[in-house]
Amino acid sequence: MAQRLKTDWILFSAIILMVLFGAVMVYSASSVVAQIRMGSSYYFAIRQLAWIAIAVPLMMWMKSVHYRKLQTPGVAFTAMGLVVLMLMVVYFADPRQHRWIRFGPFGGLQPSEFAKPALALFLAYFIALRSRAINSRYTLLPAILAVGVTTFAVVVADLGTAIVLVTTAVAVFVVAGLETRYVVIAGIVGLVGACAAVAVKPYRLARVISYVDPKFQIVDKFDTHGWIRAQMKKSITAKDTNYQAEQAKIAVASGGPIGVGLMQGRQKLFYLPEAHTDTIYAVVGEEFGLFGAAAVLMGFVIILWRGIRATVLIPDDFGRYLALGITTMLVVQAFFNMSVVLGMLPTKGIPLPMISFGGSSLLVTLASLGILLNLSEHAG
Secondary structure (H helix, E strand, O other): OOOOOOOOHHHHHHHHHHHHHHHHHHHHHHHHHHHHHHOOOOHHHHHHHHHHHHHHHHHHHHHHOOHHHHOOHHHHHHHHHHHHHHHHHHHHHOOOOOOOEEOHHHOEEOHHHHHHHHHHHHHHHHHHHOHHHOOOHHHHHHHHHHHHHHHHHHHOOOHHHHHHHHHHHHHHHHHHOOOHHHHHHHHHHHHHHHHHHHHOOHHHHHHHHHHHOOOOOOHHHHOOOOHHHHHHOOOOOHHHOOHHHHHHHHHHHHHOOOOOOOOOOOOOOOOOOOOOOOOHHHHHHHHHHHHHHHHHHHHHHHHHHHHHHHHHHOOOHHHHHHHHHHHHHHHHHHHHHHHHHOOOOOOOOOOOOOOOOOHHHHHHHHHHHHHHHHHHHHOO
16 A cells, blocks of 8 residues: 655645735735726736636645656656747747737736746756766756756846756755866856846846945946946936835835734835835835744745755655755745845845746746645655
8 A cells, every 4th residue: 555645734834824925915015006007906916816726726736746757858858848949939929028928818928937947857857867977077068058048048038037047056966966166167157147147238237236336436446438337328227226126125114023014005005116026025024014024034934944854855866856956946036036125135026936926936836836745745
């Protein structure tokens, strides 16, 4: 008789509570804006609930499928192939932003979101297959090609997600035993690539410079020809680069220890840009205060804890690398979002998993957590 697995109720409960809390916060953050712009205060909340109705059953299905069934070349390479194809399609389907594949009034999909679990799955399969020769060029070159192509396709429109992808890949390689010299080389290449990605996009350059040197005291010392200022002026948002960060700080500061109360926040009323998506954590901080913001943080700490536990206790390399990849992917994205809202990093649009409005993000997040639940169950 097959052994009956025990659900990781700690992780499962944290996920469900965060999804439900996210739905409440989406309504609170968007209701007034939705009423004015869309004619219904429930416009975004209903769509979020519809995605929850799809994503939760998907999570439960992924939880029930043994993770080793994913350990096939068909699954790993098909996932990567489909993601690369979607990223190519979105480049032409959305010529302005290169982010969305639209389906008319039904919304759309964001292919960069699907790149995260696809890359984690591919790396887990490929590195487990080549674990005894992790530092061989026959392992490194194909892996670098997969990570490089995917990251390049994503970074065209979404630097934040590209950073999450690279961080996930580095974490898996380091745990797999990658030599220090390769880690250093990868770090240098990644830093150069990130600088290039920032430099070629005026709005990215404006955000970074405004964060590290808002008065241009450092920049003007070595940029005597004014190239950086000229490049920044090409962005239509250059003059308001710090606006979003400042409004987020005001929202968090206004909340104090216990917050102003659900639905009572003011910064979401056309002051805080993207209040129901990228900066929803600021709304949490304003309406639920320090304790509410800390509770959301603790939710992701629980995911980190259970993910690391699964990584350590899972009996095979594939499961170990998959648990690590998924955990890194979700936690890094969450900490990235919260750090931006709190002014610890330059402004960058990236959703807060399970809390921000967004179908693609919610679908990918819960599917990934379904796999992590499965892994945790097999970890003992």
